[in-house]
Amino acid sequence: MNANDRETLLAHAYAIENEAAERYQDLADQMYGCNNSEVGDLFAKLAEIEAKHAAELSLEHGAAATPMAAADYSWGNLESPEAIPFGEMHYLMLPHQALTLALAAERRALAFYEEVAAQSPNEELRALAAEFVAEEAEHVALVQEWLQRYPEPDQDWDRDDDPPVQP
C-alpha cells in the first residue's frame, strides 16, 4: 500500500485491527459451536486484544470506524493482513495450530506496516507506521510466547471417533 496521507493510513490501520477482532470472534464462535472451547477461548482472547487495539487507534489517533468503502482498501492480498482466512479452520484444531495461524496473521500485519514505513514519502507517515510496527512486533512476541506453552499436535490430531463421513 502506498499511503500518501495520514487519513488513509489510519483507515487501513483501523480496518486491520477491527477486522482481526471480528474475525477472531467469529472463529471463537465457530470453535464454541463445535465444543472446542480451549481453542475458542484462545480466539476470544485474541479478539479482545485486537478490539482494544482498534479502540486505542480511535482514541489516540482519531481513526474512524467507517472511513472508506471496502473497494478503497489496498491490501495486496485477498483479505486484510491480520484476518485468519476462514478456510484455514478445522473443528478439531488444537491450540498449537490456532496460535500458528494467529502468528502468521500477526506477522502479515507487521510486514504490512514495515512496508508502509519503508515506502511512504512522508516523514510523519513513516513515524506513524513505525509506531504500528512496534505494536505489531509486541503482538508477534506475545503469540510466540503463548505458542511455546502448547506442544505440536500428534499425527492423528484430527481423528474423530464419530466422524461426519461414515464408511
Add this chain to the structure above:
Amino acid sequence: MSVETACALTARDYKSDLKPVWCPGCGDFSILMAITMAMAEVGRPPEDVAVISGIGCSSRVPAYTSCYGFHGVHGRALPLATGLKLSRPDLLVIATGGDGDGYSIGGNHFMHACRRNVDLTYIVMDNQVYGMTKGQPSPTTPPEWDSALVPGGTGLSPFHPLVIALAAGANFVARTFSGDPKGTAQTIVEAINHPGFSLIEILSPCVTFRPEEREWAKQVHPASVDPTDDRARAARRVLTDDGFNTGILYRGKRAPYQPAFNPDTSANVDFEAEFLP
C-alpha cells in the same frame, strides 16, 4: 481513494445476531461476509433488502442477515424471489442457495428464472456435493468422485450451470471463489447493479465431505479475458475453461421483465390476464 467514498452502512449492519452453524473451514462463511460487504457498498438499508433461499447449508444465509428473509422450500428460492420482486419491485431481492438446491431440485426453476429475466441476483454457493444431507453427489459433482455413498463415482457428466444460464437468457453471469471475499463482494455489487437476472456461481469448498476442495485456493485464477456481451462467445469460453476461471463472464443487454399490472392497484384477475392467450 478518498474518504468522500465513505459508506454510511457497514457490513456489520447486515449481520444478524445468529451465529452460523457451518463446519469450520466452510467457504460459506466468507461468502456471507462478501454478501454483507456488498450490501453495505450498495447502500440499501436492511429493511429494503430481502434474502430468499431454499434448503441446504448455504440456504441458511437469510437467518444470518438482518434483512427480510424467507427460508423456503427445497429448490424453490427462485419462484419465491421472482414473486416477491414482481409484487414489490422497490425491494432489492437476492436469492441464495447451493448446487443441489438450485441445479437439481430447483433446476427447472433455475432455467425459467434465467428466461424470465426478472431483476434478481442469484448467488449459488457451489461445493459440488449435498453437504447438509451428508455427502450425496450433486449435479455439479465430477463423475469420478468416489465416496462411501457412491463407490466408484456416479459416472455422470456434471451439469454446466453457467452455460445453461447463458442459453436460458440470464443477463449477467459470473464465477468467483469464496476465498476471495473482497473480489466476490465487488462481483455481487456489479450483479445487483446490473438490470435483469444475475447469476453468481461461487466455488465454495465443503471441507467435511469434499476435503480435497481445500486445494481450490491454489487452483482458481482470474479469467484472462474481459466480460463479453456476446452470449455465444461467453458460452464457448466457459465450456472450454478449466472450471477455475473467476470473474465476470457475461453482461447482457436484455431489458428485465416488467409486469404490465400494478401490484398496488390491480386485482389477481388482472395479473392472471397477462398469462392467458
